[in-house]
Amino acid sequence: MVSLDELRFDENGLIPAVVQDAVSRKVLTVAYMNRESLERSIREELTCFWSRSRQELWRKGDTSGNYQHIVSITADCDLDALTVLVEPDGPACHTGSESCFTNLLWKSGTRSDFTTEGLYELLESRKRDLPEGSYTTYLFQKGLDKILKKIGEESTEVIIAGKSGDRRETVYEIADLAYHVLVLMTEAGIPVSEVKRELASRHIIDHKVKQENSIVSEQGTGEAKPQ
Secondary structure, eight states, X not given: OOXXXXXXXOTTSOEEEEEEETTXXXXXXXXXXXXXXXXXXXHHTBOEEEETXXXXXXXTTTTXXXXXXXXXXXXXXXXXXXXXXXEEXXXXXXXXXXXXXXXXXXXXXXXXXXXXXXXXXXXXXXXXXXXXXXHXXXXXXXXXXXXXXXXXXXXXXXXXXXXXXXXXXXXXXXXXXXXXXXXXXHHHTOOHHHHHHHHHHHHHHHHHHHXXXXXXXXXXXXXXXXX
8 A cells, every 4th residue: 555645746736536437437527635634534534625716625425415425435547546446335427427428529439348337228218218119128028027037038048058058059148048037137127336336335344244153163173273
């Protein structure tokens, strides 16, 4: 870990901070910190920035209630910029948008910027607009029982492909299953972020369980392992 003394603040005593959602990794905003605001951010585990226009400290959320709970802060290789992973209480932008970055400037016509969240948003639009000729529209029109049946069928296909040892076919079937699970999530109103947070919490629990099992094992054998 680096220390605050190693960071390279600019001539105004500031360092840029790129704030990202800890679950989706979406960039929420870019702001500036000085040493005082950074120390306060670490102490309170809430983002606090330096307002260049008002020339004062401001803690995100004091006005809007949309606090950003800090998960980690990482400096770049030159130690002159930060990424701050947060769990936000609400939108990051004063416009009410989740992110300040909403104005598309350019997009490649040949390369994909696929994300699970992007696919989920597409499925939401299919459910809302129900365009003709869409397989997703067909699933939503048939309803929950049809969606659940497809998940059962695709789960079986994953098992068969996995058992066969065919890597390519297994990947194909897992993708089919993932798609239909996302359709179910859309139908039930369960966002991708909610599932990611559940997985993150299980990772922490799994780590604790492993530690507890190790301690029980040591106590049972009477052996002391190096810590």
